[in-house]
Amino acid sequence: MRKKILIVEDELIVAGDLRLLLERSGYEVCGIARSVQRARETLPVARPDLVLLDIYLKGDLTGIDLARDLNELRIPFVYLSANSNQQVLEAAKLTQPYGFIVKPFREKDVLVTLDIAWYRYEIDRQVQGMPARAPQAAPPAPLEAPPAPVPAASVTQPLSLPNFDGIIGASDGMLDVFELIRQVAPLDTSVLVLGESGTGKEGVANCIHQRSSRRGKPYVKVNCAALPPNLIESELFGHEKGSFTGAVEKRIGKFEKANGGTIFLDEIGEMPADMQVKLLRVLQEREIERIGGNGPIKVDVRVIAATNRNLEKEIAQGNFRLDLYYRLHVFPIEIPALRERREDIPLLVQYFVQFHASRVGRVIDQVDPAVMRALEAYPWPGNVRELQNLIERSVLLSKGNILKEVALPNQPYEQARRTPAPQQTDDAAAVKTIVEIEREHIIEVLKKCNHRISGPGGAAELLNLPPSTLTSKMKKLGIVKRHTT
Structure with missing residues (x-):
């Protein structure tokens, strides 16, 4: 049976070219819609296997609005667009399309993108049919050499640290990463x-x-x-x-x-x-x-x-x-940046301190609370690699069995500990980005819903979003349960 494709495109010449191209390649074009409203009317009648979806359409609604409906209906879709605006691309990406065709396109571009879309759709169906958790692998073997400067270092001595095959982390962002690894x-x-x-x-x-x-x-x-x-x-x-x-x-x-x-x-x-x-x-x-x-x-x-x-x-x-x-x-x-999973910083610090101390024959039992607060407040532009390098240097320079000082880049530790944070002016505090406003709004709605995302009275319903789209937005904006409780 030929696969059915619905074309949602308001440029008649482009839509016509697509129809000829697809029919020549063995697809059935089950309709052409020039607006979101017309597409919504066509979907239950045409029952397409896939939708080719332009982002900007006639009327007030865009292809991104229709994409949310398609996600609810579990119909795969591929975007068509000549728009290279980064904000638009980011918004489109959040709807989880199965492909993106840039105008003007070649016939080969369309056919290859469709092949990939079918393949990804089949993979998704396989993944959804898998058990939620795969059996845990055996614990990682001890390292004889220093670990690579990434959080995937194996534990060299028995530490009570949460890790996934040696990857240390317990934040929501890292738990999501671990689940994706299990699936794929x-x-x-x-x-x-x-x-x-x-x-x-x-x-x-x-x-x-x-x-x-x-x-x-x-x-x-x-x-x-x-x-x-x-x-x-x-x-x-x-x-x-x-x-x-x-x-x-x-x-x-x-x-x-x-x-x-x-x-x-x-x-x-x-x-x-x-x-x-x-x-x-x-x-x-x-x-x-x-x-x-x-x-x-x-x-x-x-x-x-x-x-x-x-x-x-x-x-x-x-x-x-x-x-x-x-x-x-x-x-x-x-993988989330370290500044987006600050709750993992104490775990990583504990691991790196003990690892590097044991390498040089030292015993460091504790980290000064003020040191830990400074580490948790730092933005970590170099992420876990930067944290590991800083801890290694601090262990070498430390005296005694308590790590009392770390020299953060461009900010010696003692100065950072004693200098109060600069106060924002009223003008600076008043100006917020669109992303910050969206994040705060979602958090407030989640609080009202007692952190319930789906179902009647859930945050997705109040925000008029599919639950999957809201979950994706929350991940993108770094919203976890602790922000709403």
Whole structure:
């Protein structure tokens, strides 16, 4: 049976071109709607399998408004838009589309995006059918060397710290990350790990591999930002002897080395445009070709990519391919910044103090409460990596068995402890961003509803939002239960 697609687009020429393109490719176009109102009338009659949805439509309502209805109906949708406004893209992203087609588009762009959308929809259905919790893995083995500067360090001595396969954290944001890892690890799909530098993206990638069926197979890590542009193709795909000047022997590339296992492409946002095209082919065809080779080589590799860049913004600026983005964005996991999970700071401090003290043969039993308050108040632009480096330095300089001083960047600890925080002026305090206003409004509504999100009288009903959309907004704005109680 042919898949049915509803086109919601107010430009008749664009809608007509889409209809011809889709019908030529074997799809059934079950209708064209030029407004949200018309689309709402068409949905129960046409019963589409997927909706192609323009963001700006005739009338007061936008495609983002209709997207909330589609989420409630569990109908997958793909956005169509020529708009590159960052605020609009962020609002669209919150509705969790299955793809994004940028106008003007090529026929290939549309068909590839639809293929990915069907694939992601099937993955979502598999995930929803899985048990909520997978069996816990065995405790991580003790480390003999210092941990990587991420929160995924294994515990080296028995500490009563909550951790998930060595990733330390008990905040709502990290519990969400752990649940996503449980869901996606047993599957064989691509994963995109997002987060600022130093949040622990590599640790999450390691955890996914160790919990997958490929855990006994090769696990190859590649830092895309560290590869020289003239050598990146050879590093990833290999080359034959004599294929270029200096190729004195055959080289096996990273993808071939990872065959049967997992490849972790860190800093994928730094990859040059010409290599993005070749990587897309690998993801689509599951084959690579060595430089100077005689033909393609099939590879069975699971791809986990990570970046600290805003890829939607990079796409809007023409620096990252949209089709590659959606090939990688099948299952995104976003790691919260340390400033968004401050309740984890004491846990991380306790772990890093004991780890680094034991390395240098010291015993540090306590952290001064004033030190801990200063650490919890600091914004941590370098995230967990910065915290680890600061604790290591402070342990080396400390005297006695209590950590009494830390030198925060540009702010010696003693000065920070004794200097009161500067008071805001009335004008500065009065000005709030739209995001701050939205966050405060949602928190107030949640308080009135006793933190109930869905159901009659729940926050979602009062805010006129689908529960899934409200939950996504809360995650994006860093709202957790402690903010509303």
